[in-house]
Amino acid sequence: MLHLHHLQNSRSFRIVWLLEELKADYELTSYDRTKAYLAPDSLKKVHPLGHAPILEVDGRPLLESGFIIEYLLKYYDDEQSLKPADSDETAWEHYTFWLHFAEASAMPPLVMRLVFNKVVQRSPLLIKPVAKGIQKQVEKSMIADSISAVLTMMEAHLQNNTWFAGESFSAADIQVYFVAIAAQSRTALAEGGYPNISAWIKRCQQREAFKQAENRGGRIVM
DSSP states (O other): OEEEEEETTSTTHHHHHHHHHTTOOEEEEEEOOOTTSOOOGGGGGTOTTOOSOEEEETTEEEEOHHHHHHHHHHHHOTTOOSSOOTTOHHHHHHHHHHHHHIIIIIHHHHHHHHHHHHHHHHSOTTTHHHHHHHHHHHIIIIIHHHHHHHHHHHHHHHHSOSBTTBSSOOHHHHHHHHHHHHHSTTSGGGGTSOHHHHHHHHHHHTSHHHHHHHHHHOOOOO
8 A cells, every 4th residue: 555645836746747657556645844944743653754755555654766766677567567667778868867967966956055045934024135146145155056057967968869868768767857947036047048848847747647647646737
């Protein structure tokens, strides 16, 4: 029995989407963010960390989207359709790299940007100008260039590849999708500056499983 605990408008959308791609039979419990844009304390009843996604397998909680993806592909992807075969070395290398790149290199500057945005929004009126000044400096010195480098790598890869593992859709696309959506705000991606990424996003969104995931798990709005 699979039971996914999903936080609205979060990275746990990836697992909703993957489960739909696998046509898995699963129960879904969705949680709304708090006013502070955090996960609710009720998630801690499922696991002490209180992070999403949490996938319960016969009552045993599994955490971390990368691990959950690997687990589901190992035990539920009977046709091995969402991960390249080990014998296809080029596709396997692309798949494995981008699967880990999404969280290891791409998400940290995006999370940092989100945190500073929330700090400014929640700052008292008298402190807000100072908070905005700090945010601006951190954005300029640490965040903007990192995100630009991430998008440039993605754009270059998609110049010669339909999907991130090559010519076939895979779980790597699911993992990287949230990166692209999170990066749309305040980058040239929102203005069509990365046409290959924009075209890839549309291909993802046209998949039937993606549409089903949005119906069940809600849309990502950054």
